[in-house]
Amino acid sequence: MSGEAELLLELKHRVGSCIDEAESKLHSLSQDIWSCPELAYEERKAHDKLVKFFSQEDGWRVDSHFKLETAFRASWVVGGREQEDVVNVGFLCEYDALPTIGHACGHNLIAEVGAAAALGLKAALETTKGLPVRVQVTVLGTPAEEHGGGKIDMLREGAFEGLDVVFMAHPSKEDAVYLPCVAEHDVTIKYQGKASHAASYPWEGINALDAAVLCYNNMSVLRQQMKPDWRVHGIIKHGGVKPNIIPAYTELEYYLRTLSCKDLPVLKKAERCFRSAAMATSCEVEVEFARNTFDNILRNTTLEELYQRNGKALGMDFTIDEDVLKNESGSTDFGNVTFVIPGIHPYFYIGSKALNHTEEYTVAAGDARAQFFTLRSAKALAMTALDLLLCPELLQRVKQEFTEAKRKENRI
Numbered sequence: 001m002s003g004e005a006e007l008l009l010e011l012k013h014r015v016g017s018c019i020d021e022a023e024s025k026l027h028s029l030s031q032d033i034w035s036c037p038e039l040a041y042e043e044r045k046a047h048d049k050l051v052k053f054f055s056q057e058d059g060w061r062v063d064s065h066f067k068l069e070t071a072f073r074a075s076w077v078v079g080g081r082e083q084e085d086v087v088n089v090g091f092l093c094e095y096d097a098l099p100t101i102g103h104a105c106g107h108n109l110i111a112e113v114g115a116a117a118a119l120g121l122k123a124a125l126e127t128t129k130g131l132p133v134r135v136q137v138t139v140l141g142t143p144a145e146e147h148g149g150g151k152i153d154m155l156r157e158g159a160f161e162g163l164d165v166v167f168m169a170h171p172s173k174e175d176a177v178y179l180p181c182v183a184e185h186d187v188t189i190k191y192q193g194k195a196s197h198a199a200s201y202p203w204e205g206i207n208a209l210d211a212a213v214l215c216y217n218n219m220s221v222l223r224q225q226m227k228p229d230w231r232v233h234g235i236i237k238h239g240g241v242k243p244n245i246i247p248a249y250t251e252l253e254y255y256l257r258t259l260s261c262k263d264l265p266v267l268k269k270a271e272r273c274f275r276s277a278a279m280a281t282s283c284e285v286e287v288e289f290a291r292n293t294f295d296n297i298l299r300n301t302t303l304e305e306l307y308q309r310n311g312k313a314l315g316m317d318f319t320i321d322e323d324v325l326k327n328e329s330g331s332t333d334f335g336n337v338t339f340v341i342p343g344i345h346p347y348f349y350i351g352s353k354a355l356n357h358t359e360e361y362t363v364a365a366g367d368a369r370a371q372f373f374t375l376r377s378a379k380a381l382a383m384t385a386l387d388l389l390l391c392p393e394l395l396q397r398v399k400q401e402f403t404e405a406k407r408k409e410n411r412i
C-alpha cells in the first residue's frame with residue numbers, strides 16, 4: 001500500500017473513532033430536537049441547541065441566525081498556508097418537523113449526521129501533518145425543508161458562497177446512494193364565498209366549499225392528462241365551520257411535482273382548474289404560488305460512487321430493488337443546492353421498515369436503534385470528504401462532472 005493510501009486509511013479510522021467517542025453527545029443532540037418538534041422557519045430551540053453544541057466544541061467559529069432567523073453556520077479551518085485557496089467542504093443539518101406528527105421525516109437525525117460528520121472530519125484533519133491543501137469544514141443549519149425551502153432562501157442570500165462540495169444524508173427505510181428527487185412547486189388556493197343559513201336562505205349564500213370540491217375534482221380530472229411521472233396532490237385546509245352555515249371561506253394546498261422544472265408548466269393547467277371552480281360557483285379566488293420552486297437533484301456519480309464505497313466498507317447494504325431505485329422519493333430544497341455546488345443526498349436505513357411521513361417513522365427516528373445507522377452514514381460522508389481532500393484529482397473530477405451535468409440540463 002502506498003504512503004498516501006495508508007494515510008487515507010488511517011484518517012478514515014480516525015473519523016470512525018472520533019464519531020464513536022462523541023456518540024453520547026450526538027445522540028442527546030438529536031433526541032433534544034426530536035422531543036421538541038418545530039415547524040419550518042420556527043425551529044428556534046433546534047437552532048439554539050445546534051449553536052450551543054458547536055460553541056462548546058473546540059475551534060469552531062459559530063454564526064447564529066446566519067442569513068435566516070433559524071439558520072446557523074459553524075466553520076473551522078486547517079492546514080496549508082494562509083494565502084492559499086481553501087477547499088471548503090460543507091455538511092448540512094436540517095431540523096424542521098411536520099405538523100401534528102413531529103419528526104416523521106427524521107430531520108433530527110439529519111442534524112445529527114451533519115454534526116457528526118463535521119466533528120469526524122475535523123478530528124481526522126487536525127491530526128494530519130502537511131495537508132496538500134488548506135481546508136475549511138463548514139456546517140450549515142438549513143431550516144424549513146418541509147415547507148418553504150430554507151436552502152433556497154439561503155442560496156439567494158449567498159450563504160453557500162465559497163463552498164466546493166456539500167454533503168447531507170436523509171433517513172429512509174433503506175440505504176440508497178440516490179433516489180429520484182423531483183422538482184416541486186407549491187400553491188395555496190383560497191375561495192371566498194358568502195355565508196347564509198343553509199336551510200333557511202341557501203339562495204342567499206355563495207358556497208366556497210363547492211368551489212373547493214370542484215377544484216379538487218378538476219385536479220383529479222387533470223391527472224388523466226399528466227405524464228406518468230408527474231405528481232399532484234392536495235388537501236382542503238379549511239372546509240367550512242358548520243353544516244348549517246354555507247361555507248364563506250375555503251382553502252386548499254397543492255403540491256405539483258414533475259421530473260424537472262422544465263415540466264412545471266403543468267402549473268398553468270392546474271391554475272385553470274383552480275380558477276374555473278371559482279367561476280362555476282361565483283366565488284372569488286386567490287391563487288398564491290409559493291415563493292420558492294424546489295429543483296430536482298443534479299446527480300454527481302463520482303461522489304455517489306465514493307460514498308457507496310465508504311458505506312459498503314462500513315457494512316451498509318445498498319438497496320438493489322429497482323422499484324425503490326426508480327420510484328420518486330419526493331422533493332428537497334437540496335436539489336437547488338446541487339445546481340450551484342456539487343453535492344450528494346444519500347439515504348440511510350434507520351433500523352425500521354416504517355415509511356417516512358407516518359407516525360411509525362416518528363417513533364423510529366427517536367428510537368435508540370437509529371443511532372448506529374445514523375452515525376454510520378455520518379462516517380461515510382466524512383470519509384468521502386477525506387477522499388476528495390487527500391486526492392485533489394478526485395475533487396477535480398467531481399467539479400468537471402458537475403459542470404457537464406449542468407450543461408446537459410441547459411443550466412449554464
Ligand SMILES: NCCCC(=O)N[C@@H](CCCN)C(=O)O
Pocket residue numbers: 105145146147148170181184186255329330331332
Ligand atoms: N426525498 C426527500 C424527501 C424529503 C421530503 O419528504 N420532502 C418534502 C418536501 C415538501 C416541500 N413542500 C416532500 O414532500 O417531498
